[in-house]
Amino acid sequence: MSPTRKTAAPPSSPDLWEFLPLTEVAANGSLWIEHQGQRFFGPGPVQLLELIDETGSINQAAKKMDMSYKKAWGIVNNLNATALRPMVITATGGQKGGGSTISAEAKALIIYYRELRARFNQFLETETIRIRK
Amino acid sequence: MSPTRKTAAPPSSPDLWEFLPLTEVAANGSLWIEHQGQRFFGPGPVQLLELIDETGSINQAAKKMDMSYKKAWGIVNNLNATALRPMVITATGGQKGGGSTISAEAKALIIYYRELRARFNQFLETETIRIRK
DNA sequence: TACCGTTATATTTTAGAATATATAACGAAA
DNA sequence: TTTCGTTATATATTCTAAAATATAACGGTA
Numbered sequence: 001m002s003p004t005r006k007t008a009a010p011p012s013s014p015d016l017w018e019f020l021p022l023t024e025v026a027a028n029g030s031l032w033i034e035h036q037g038q039r040f041f042g043p044g045p046v047q048l049l050e051l052i053d054e055t056g057s058i059n060q061a062a063k064k065m066d067m068s069y070k071k072a073w074g075i076v077n078n079l080n081a082t083a084l085r086p087m088v089i090t091a092t093g094g095q096k097g098g099g100s101t102i103s104a105e106a107k108a109l110i111i112y113y114r115e116l117r118a119r120f121n122q123f124l125e126t127e128t129i130r131i132r133k
Numbered sequence: 134m135s136p137t138r139k140t141a142a143p144p145s146s147p148d149l150w151e152f153l154p155l156t157e158v159a160a161n162g163s164l165w166i167e168h169q170g171q172r173f174f175g176p177g178p179v180q181l182l183e184l185i186d187e188t189g190s191i192n193q194a195a196k197k198m199d200m201s202y203k204k205a206w207g208i209v210n211n212l213n214a215t216a217l218r219p220m221v222i223t224a225t226g227g228q229k230g231g232g233s234t235i236s237a238e239a240k241a242l243i244i245y246y247r248e249l250r251a252r253f254n255q256f257l258e259t260e261t262i263r264i265r266k
Numbered sequence: 267t268a269c270c271g272t273t274a275t276a277t278t279t280t281a282g283a284a285t286a287t288a289t290a291a292c293g294a295a296a
Numbered sequence: 297t298t299t300c301g302t303t304a305t306a307t308a309t310t311c312t313a314a315a316a317t318a319t320a321a322c323g324g325t326a
Contacts, residue, residue: 016241026166027249028167034158039161057302070286091303096294096301097293099303123253224272228325229272230270233272
């Protein structure tokens with residue numbers, strides 16, 4: 001059996017939600033990983049890294065996200081500056097002008113984040129069901 | 134004994150976090166309540182409602198939050214427009230120029246949100262401990 | 267009636283973020 | 297050596313969200 005969490009939601013008071021259409025109410029949230037209290041890894045970097053992995057280029061990844069190259073580069077730079085080893089390996093020059101790949105650690109972190117988010121979704125679903133009684 | 138949650142975090146791969154100083158890494162997030170997919174209630178409204186309750190005035194509450202009255206009024210207006218019954222009862226005129234109070238439902242919602250956030254904090258703590266192994 | 271501080275609303279101004287634009291450097295291949 | 301598309305970086309411009317400012321209305325009280 002899977003381990004369980006200690007935290008549990010007590011029933012909310014019966015009339016708490018009367019003043020809102022219950023089926024339209026849901027708990028939701030955002031989730032990220034911090035380093036030294038600074039946001040380090042979240043949904044934005046996840047998507048960007050995936051697209052870099054897919055396209056082999058920061059440039060093309062940014063375009064697919066409708067994001068300026070500068071902003072994308074900033075995200076990459078922050079990731080690489082924070083991690084002890086670069087998460088995105090960039091190259092300039094060459095017949096294709098260069099390109100970028102993501103490290104194995106970056107791939108593992110993406111998977112980890114996905115699993116973490118899935119557990120968070122489970123949490124949210126439980127809370128939402130409880131709200132709707 | 135308190136009820137338990139079904140979701141559980143599997144151990145993360147042993148070398149996933151090697152490339153970051155472990156004690157500096159933490160899971161964190163933001164949490165809110167949606168109505169029809171729109172953010173309805175979160176940390177901002179919570180603090181504002183508390184200060185309105187405390188000061189009896191949207192104006193003074195906004196000042197204590199270093200927030201413009203316009204923005205504070207927008208939050209109040211959104212809350213009142215979404216809920217079937219107003220969460221903030223406003224009055225104009227009178228010897229003190231008017232003022233605002235919050236409904237019992239608003240107070241109950243604040244308490245509910247606090248408890249929800251506490252459970253979320255528990256979730257985050259568990260995940261953070263697991264990251265740090 | 268005059269006064270008060272608030273709610274309510276519109277308009278103007280400011281500040282910051284995002285984008286757009288420009289340019290240099292890079293290096294493999296033809 | 298020239299060509300290519302990319303990385304890397306700086307600067308300029310545009311957009312947008314926030315704040316600042318202004319003003320009317322309100323209604324108890326003196």
